[in-house]
Amino acid sequence: MAGPLEKLRVLDLSRVLAGPWSTQILADMGAEVIKIERPVSGDDTRLWGPPWLKAESGEDTCESAYFLAANRGKHSLTVDISKPEGQKLIRELASQCDILVENFKTGGLASKGLDYASLSAINPGLIYCSITGFGHTGPMKDMAGYDYLIQAQGGLMSITGAADDQPGAGPKRVGVAVADLTTGMNATIAILGALYHRTQTGEGQHIDLALLDVQVSWLANQAQNYFCSGTPPKRTGDYHPNLVPYQPFPTANGEQIIIAVGNNGQFQRFCEAIGLGELAKVERFANNAKRVEHRVELINLLTTETKKRTLKELTELLNEIGVPCGPIQDIEQVFADPQVQARGMEVTLDSTHGPVKGVANPIKYSKTTLEYRKAPPALGEDTSAVLERVLNKTSHEIEELKSKGVV
Known part of the structure; x- marks a missing residue:
């Protein structure tokens, strides 16, 4: 079975995480992804180590774990887009692609003739996805945006961390770059929607996706808590603001267990199981709203x-x-978990340095499949092959481009 995006070609001009996360998903779904990187240095994250991938000899390689996390299944092509010849190559590639993803600052590609207006004139069916910190409109459109900043400005840190009256109180960053990752996922969703539109009309379009917009949308129920109450939600640490009991509890051996009660039936069974069956019949704990009101008393009894x-x-x-x-x-425990193993959430691919482990794509199709065809590429490893296969460049033309420092 082929991936659902088989025969689609993606030109990836993105770096770091949000864009590469989206294009890695597209690659897993069967699309051919051509990743454009700067000669010599490549994607910024190639240098974001340690840790580094270890060779079969046990020694560190030059491949950073950060880069490996978001670039599976791609072909690396080095192009200097500051040179006119490099810009010409990108235009030629764009004419042969279905999708382009980029995360340059607003207007950053227009001066090079690589913006949507310029490339859509060459390829009207091109779906062109721009990812920026703040979008292409608004007073902050020209500013760079990074995940940490977006978590703060977008409200996530205001609801993450211990409450003000608890030890270690204060806003906290989430342990992974969630603004980048969720923006990458939203980019993929947007691209798939644009692909469907193209099947109906033949038209490509421009997608303007901002990290801040995605982070604000990701506030979800906490934003709705604010809309309904008029009061901004606060940090609640380990417990849920809308459900009780829904938090960690201590156990006899010093470890914690997460208990997540979502309805009255579960609460009653929980109480009976730990010998507090009468507690579920007490009026002040009879439903979730009352349990939220009497949270402290109830948690003390359950603990x-x-x-x-x-x-x-x-x-x-x-x-x-x-x-x-x-x-x-x-x-480490996650990847040893029998359920995680049963779901195949770890994959291993062969690279020039030896086996590369990675996190599998979570999508499970019944009719199509996901494809792990290629380990994250070494810098520029596919340059000649892509130019020859996609643009029909001769070996002489490729050598000339290399001699000029264009690729």
Whole structure:
């Protein structure tokens, strides 16, 4: 079975994470992705180490873990787009591509004749996705945006971290670059929508995607909490602002268990399982709204009982009665988890340096498949092959481009 995007070609002019995350998803879905990189230095993240991929000899290579995380399945082509000859190459490639993804600052490609207006004149069916920090309109359109800044300005840090009256209080950054990653996912969604539009009309279009917009949209229920109450949500640390009990609880062996009760039936079964069956009948704990109101008292009562059982005992007990629960695992434990292994969430690909492990794509199709055809590329490893195969350049023309420092 072929991937659902088989026979589509993507020109990837993006760097770092948001754009490359989107184009890696497209590659997993079967698209051919041609990644354009600067000669010599390449994508910024190639230098974002340690850690580095280890060769089979055990020594560090020059491939950073950060770069490897977002560039699976791509062909690396080095082009100096500051040179007219390099710009001409990009225009030629764009004429042969279905999709282009870029994350230059607003207007950064217009002076080179590589903006949407210029390239769509060559290829009217081109879907051109621009990813910036703040979008192509508004007072901040010319400013660079980075994930940490976006997490702060977009409100995420205001609801992440311990409450003001708790130890270690203060806004916290999420442990992965969620603004970048969710923007990459939204870019993929937008591109797929534009592809469907093209099947109906033959027209390509420009997609203007901003990290800040995506982060604001990702506030989801917390934004709706504000719209409904008129009060900005605060940091609540480990517990959920709208559900009780829905947080970590201590166990007898010092580990914590997450117990996530989503309805009254689950609450009643939970209480009965830990010997507090009468608690579910108490008026002030009878429904979720009342449990939120009396959170502190209830959690203290429940904690007294969870401390009497180990993590393993509680997990087995609650799983048997359908109360959602689980351990807090580090990343090594995640990839050793039988459920994660059963779902095939780790993949290994062969590279010039030896095997490269990576996180699999989570999509599971019944009729099509995802494709892990190529490890993240070494810088420029596909330059000659792409120029020859896609643009029909001769070996003499390719050598001339190399001698001029264009590729």
